[in-house]
Amino acid sequence: MKTLARICWVTAALYAVLGMSFGIYMAASGDHTLSPAHGHLNLVGWASIALYGTFYTLVPTAAESRLAGVQVILAEVGVIIMVPGIAMAIMNAGEGLAKAGATLVLLSALLFLIIVARSTGRATSGG
Template identity: 55%
Template structure:
């Protein structure tokens, strides 16, 4: 397994674990107001990192070079911004951090689309 896939596969279950603990906390308190933050942590942090890790493991050439590393780093930064940003927004604070995280993840996904297209073209097969 290459380094980029490994990073994704190490962080994915960590994000999922954090999301599970957060979900259990919401259940224990009976307050599910922050469920959107919980969902985004699980989906963006857990599921998408696993998807990225799987792709980079199956297509190791896509993990070579700066583009893949920047894409994954940007995805992580987006999780770190979006999760607390959604909590702040729901709690009556500013939505700025959530918006920044969302934009960063869209950019990360656009990069991922480019990486997938480039690495699955007939020339790279």
């Protein structure tokens, strides 16, 4: 498997383990205050990045561009900043980190849109 897809899969699986552990802790403690941070660790970390990895596995040529590397880095840094940022926002400790992380996550999704449009356009015209 190509490196970029592997990075997506390994980090997505790591976010799944962390997110589910977080969920079990919330369920066991009965304290659901940080539920949106747990939810987005799973959704933006595990689900979204696993989907990026799936796409880069299915369309390996899409993973070869520098843009694809930037797209994945933005997604990874976005999750790592956004999740503690959501927790901080919930605890009234400031919204800056959540905003910065969410912006990176959105930028990453926009780049992904461009990459998908370009690479699947090529694949369609070729076949």
